[in-house]
């Protein structure tokens with residue numbers, strides 16, 4: 001069984017991403033308000049393997065104390081020695097590197113420790129909201145923004161060797177059944193031994 005911890009700002013599509021993987025609407029989602037308030041585990045079994053995927057409350061929802069409370073909840077209920085990857089979710093269709101995103105990366109590092117980024121994957125959601133012709137460049141730009149910032153923050157926390165970048169990058173659109181990143185079945189990525 002491989003275990004994944006899904007984190008990111010509120011509304012970026014963490015729960016929707018989990019629903020896409022599990023194939024059912026197991027996790028509640030909301031268009032208009034911050035939705036997930038507790039840590040929730042979802043298991044998924046199919047012929048490609050078993051996974052457990054952990055949904056978490058979105059960060060940068062309200063004030064920083066609310067984020068710290070959510071991160072304490074994650075720390076208390078997740079066994080980090082059993083986590084195969086931290087899946088950091090962000091929207092592909094944003095162009096500016098927002099202060100909320102920076103705050104989220106800061107707080108994740110402060111509360112969960114810089115080492116967590118060594119086993120981090122990056123998932124971009126809302127990919128279909130970016131015109132097809134600009135999707136590739138948008139992916140490169142957003143990935144660099146995020147990776148550069150993670151590198152800066154983790155170096156402040158003394159991560160050595162420095163952050164090497166995300167191990168796996170996925171680009172998806174949760175409203176469409178076809179994965180935009182080369183239509184790779186997501187389960188094959190999540191269950192593959194690496």
Ligand SMILES: Nc1nc2c(ncn2[C@@H]2O[C@H](COP(=O)(O)OP(=O)(O)OP(=O)(O)O)[C@@H](O)[C@H]2O)c(=O)[nH]1
Pocket residue numbers: 009010011012013014015016017028029030031032033034035036037056057058059125126127128129172173174175
């Ligand atoms: N177009 C599009 N909409 C999406 C995508 N992913 C999620 N959404 C929509 O965005 C809204 C928020 O999605 P959620 O899955 O609830 O987001 P979340 O990150 O779990 O939010 P919190 O639980 O508040 O942290 C919902 O209306 C989803 O239908 C996507 O890839 N493309």
Ligand SMILES: [Mg+2]
Pocket residue numbers: 014015016028029035036055056057058
């Ligand atoms: Mg959610």
